[in-house]
Amino acid sequence: MTGHWMFHCKDVSRKVSETMDRKLPFHHRILIRVHLMMCKYCARFRQQLLLLRKASRIDDLTGDARNQDLSLSVEARSRMKNALKSLNEH
Amino acid sequence: MIEHLIPEPEEWVEKYGDALFRFAVARIKDPSQAEELVQETFLAALRARKNFKGRSSPKTWLIAILKHKIIDHFRKKKPEVSRVDIERFSESGDHPFNKRGAWENRPAQWGANPGKIFEQKEFLDVFYQCLSGLPERIANAFILREVDGLDTEEICKILKITASNCWVMLYRARTHLRHCLERNWLEGKG
Numbered sequence: 001m002t003g004h005w006m007f008h009c010k011d012v013s014r015k016v017s018e019t020m021d022r023k024l025p026f027h028h029r030i031l032i033r034v035h036l037m038m039c040k041y042c043a044r045f046r047q048q049l050l051l052l053r054k055a056s057r058i059d060d061l062t063g064d065a066r067n068q069d070l071s072l073s074v075e076a077r078s079r080m081k082n083a084l085k086s087l088n089e090h
Numbered sequence: 091m092i093e094h095l096i097p098e099p100e101e102w103v104e105k106y107g108d109a110l111f112r113f114a115v116a117r118i119k120d121p122s123q124a125e126e127l128v129q130e131t132f133l134a135a136l137r138a139r140k141n142f143k144g145r146s147s148p149k150t151w152l153i154a155i156l157k158h159k160i161i162d163h164f165r166k167k168k169p170e171v172s173r174v175d176i177e178r179f180s181e182s183g184d185h186p187f188n189k190r191g192a193w194e195n196r197p198a199q200w201g202a203n204p205g206k207i208f209e210q211k212e213f214l215d216v217f218y219q220c221l222s223g224l225p226e227r228i229a230n231a232f233i234l235r236e237v238d239g240l241d242t243e244e245i246c247k248i249l250k251i252t253a254s255n256c257w258v259m260l261y262r263a264r265t266h267l268r269h270c271l272e273r274n275w276l277e278g279k280g
Contacts, residue, residue, distance in 0.1 A: 008191025017261040021235065021242050022253075044197045049264050051204060052271075055217050056236035058208060070115055071108045076125045080103045080132055087136055088099050 007031050009042050016046045020053065093144040096151070099136050106152050113153055117160050117218050127163060131156040157237050161229070164222030186265070198272055213275055220270035224263055231256060232263035 007015070012035050018024060019032070036043045072080075097105060110131060114124035134155050135142075142151055188194040200207060207213045221229060227249065234245045242256050249256070 008187075009193050010187040010191035013186075013265070014261055017264050018257050020264075021257055021260055041193045041196045044199065045268070047204060048197060048200060048268050051200070051207065052217075052264060052267055053236050055208060055214065056221075056232075057239070058214075070112050070121075072103075072111050072125065072128070076111075076129075077103050077107060080107065080129045081100065083129055084099050084102065084132055084136060087133055 007035050009035075009039060012036070012039070012042045013045055016042065017049060020049065094147050095144060096139065096142050096148040099132075099139075102132055102135070102152075106149055109149060110152060110156050113156060114160060117214060118163060123163065127156060127159045130159050134159070154238055158233065160218060161222050161233065164218055186269070197268070198276060200272075200276060213271075216271055216275040217267075220267050220274065223270065224266060228259050228263045228266070231259040232267070235260055 012032055015024060015028060015032050016036075019029070024032070036046060107128065110128045111121075111124055114127050115121055118124055118127070131152060135152055138155075142148070146154075186193060186195045221232070224232065231245060231249060231251075234240045234248060235242075240248075242253050245251075245256050246253055251259070
């Protein structure tokens with residue numbers, strides 16, 4: 001789909017990224033919103049950038065859920081404790 | 091706002107060791123490497139303990155440190171797919187768009203239910219590989235913003251860049267990552 005109104009898809013893709021980092025002026029927000037309603041590729045692009053943000057901020061879910069029974073070995077535990085202890089004493 | 095306190099270091103291994111270990115194994119697979127990264131995380135956390143401001147839980151703080159370690163780990167390993175892929179992508183400039191500013195390479199659909207993609211193990215594997223394949227400064231900006239959640243102002247100070255520079259770098263990071271994932275995860279899957 002080609003650009004709508006004053007913003008082309010290329011502009012919108014930049015603005016979509018920028019809205020994740022700062023608040024854009026009101027009229028820009030409106031133009032972007034209108035464009036996103038009409039252009040499924042830009043809308044998809046935005047959704048995917050938000051997914052990237054989510055993937056970066058995931059704390060535990062997948063790792064924890066999948067490997068519920070995994071745990072550090074006894075040796076690893078004591079090695080880590082010793083390493084922490086000796087660094088802490090210095 | 092709740093202020094979190096961090097337990098004494100001698101309690102860390104018992105309290106957080108398994109969670110960090112699982113997080114690392116889920117991403118790098120090799121358990122002995124994962125153990126090593128967990129240990130490095132604890133030691134880095136101990137050195138940086140005074141930076142813990144209590145804004146997040148100690149576990150979240152430790153996992154953020156671990157994420158940096160995992161990214162470094164991939165960086166050292168020089169991932170074949172993503173780095174080459176990104177270089178190729180950069181060479182061709184802003185090629186997703188044509189001269190009129192419309193999509194040339196349109197974003198593909200990421201599965202029927204994009205909200206569930208994190209349940210697919212490969213997604214996060216490829217995500218970390220793509221992240222570690224970004225040019226260093228761009229990766230740093232992205233990590234500070236998205237992994238650590240800092241705002242533009244703080245990132246500008248750390249990287250000594252202007253705000254508009256920062257937005258451009260974040261845009262580049264995001265578009266490269268998006269593209270790298272689409273190539274290496276989506277196409278690999280299908």
